[in-house]
Amino acid sequence: MSTTPHRHPVLIIGGGTAGITVAARLRRKGVRGIAILEPSDTHWYQPLWTLVGGGRATAELTRRPERSVIPPGVEWIRDAATAVDPDAETVTTASGAELRYEHLVLAPGLQLDWSAVPGLAESVGRDGVSSNYSPEYAPKTWEFIRNLTSGTAVFTHPAGPIKCGGAPQKIAYLAADHWRREGTLKDIRVVLALPEPAIFKVETYARELEKVAARYGIEVRLQSELLSVDPERRELTLADRAAGDTERISYDFLHATPPQSAPDWLKTSPLADPASPYGYVEADAHTLVHPRYPNVYALGDVANLPTSKTGAAVRKQAPVVVENLIAGMAGRSGTGRYDGYTSCPLVTARDKMLLAEFDYDLALAPSFPVINLKKERRDMWYLKRYGLPALYWHGMLKGRA
Incomplete structure (x- = not known):
């Protein structure tokens, strides 16, 4: 039966x-x-x-x-x-x-498509190449950052939708702030490669982030993405989609965000x-x-x-x-309806954060209307570090x- x-x-x-x-x-x-x-x-x-x-x-x-x-x-x-x-x-x-x-x-x-960038899977986790998108490699990121005192640091963001789209630039700001406090930022070239035509898709937050990048002297490369990594030569290739060309950069530290799907x-x-x-x-x-x-x-x-x-x-x-x-x-x-609300807690320093909240229409959707959330704030840092994990x-x- x-x-x-x-x-x-x-x-x-x-x-x-x-x-x-x-x-x-x-x-x-x-x-x-x-x-x-x-x-x-x-x-x-x-x-x-x-x-x-x-x-x-x-x-x-x-x-x-x-x-x-x-x-x-x-x-x-x-x-x-x-x-x-x-x-x-x-x-x-x-x-x-x-x-x-x-x-x-x-x-x-x-899934994280490490192999989509030639040389990245073989490089990540060693010789100055890391990524916060894996718990295995995030501690290596800090090791490489604190050991770097001069040279070139590159931070990349792949094309296409990824989780936590602000993370590739958050670590650039945290690293630059650390080097500034250590007095070594003047000896480090910092390059941030982003695939979109703006540093952030909501103009209000983009203006603030442009100020943050300028404060640290970060070279922001828009419409650019990582094409390949050569770990033996410690070189990477960036594609400039706007200009239609490529550039090879020697790196001492690379934080790479893998393509995702x-x-x-x-x-x-x-x-x-x-x-x-x-x-x-x-x-x-x-x-x-x-x-x-x-x-x-x-x-x-x-x-x-x-x-x-x-x-x-x-x-x-x-x-x-x-x-x-x-x-x-x-x-x-x-009858349930989702309006596209999302939030990007953009850490801009070791003790500051810009809380970007918006919906499908890119309209601001602040959770704390009585607070000015259009700029970096120290209290938002505590929310990120302590409040949000507890809420989670x-x-x-x-x-x-």
Whole structure:
């Protein structure tokens, strides 16, 4: 006698910020039958990696056991997704299991494509090359920064949507501030290569960041990106997209942000957005529901939404997914709407921060309307270092904020 394989009422792929936040909020609403598919046994608070690289926090502060953040009553399937079939409503895992679902939440994060830049995968973590986009390498960033007393330091940002789009320039400011305090900045050439035509896409914040870069004497190269790294010669090649040419620069320190994209198994699935060359998941910009599969929801870094990929965005997206998913479980259309809110806490010195908050229309969306958030502030630094981590561990991941 055959039996029908178990179907998970709610299957969440990804046990990071987005997946845990949604699961916690669903449980607080009384939803049962939730399973999280996540292979890692460590949960990371990634926004602090910039401060680890800048010598203002330790890597240990950014990690907790994954088990400790799984909400009570939620099943943890410690395995990795390798394929999804939204027509059959199944997910295949690395162990060969086939999971069936009624509602699917996609929150697997994205992958770091180190090999997309020739020479980068072989270089990172040694000989002056690092990246805060990995907990393995962020402590090396600080090691290289504090040991540099002269020479050339280059900070790069790849083309295409990446998580925490302000991080590639935050570390440039932290490094320059350290060298200024040490009295060595005058002997260090600092180059910041950014792919966009402006230092930041919201003009109000761009003006302030231009002042910050000028204060440190940083050479800002707009419409530029890293093409390759030659670790033997300690040279890199930058492409100037505006001029249509390239430049080779000898470096003593390189902080490289790798190109990023959706996990490979999602890129080749029917859920990928045909309009995204990076394979990000198609989702309605406001409801976060997949337009062709109404029982599939996407949020966080993997969703192809026209806003910056940040934890602050997830905090606003999660309630929308939860509201619309619960409505879907009841056979109704949800009323949850996301306006594109995101926040980039732009650290500009070892004790200052510019809190950039905006929506889909690039309109300012301040959380503290009575405070002037259009400039660097010391109190915002304390928010970044102490307030936001507390909000994360005790608020977001508990479904309270």
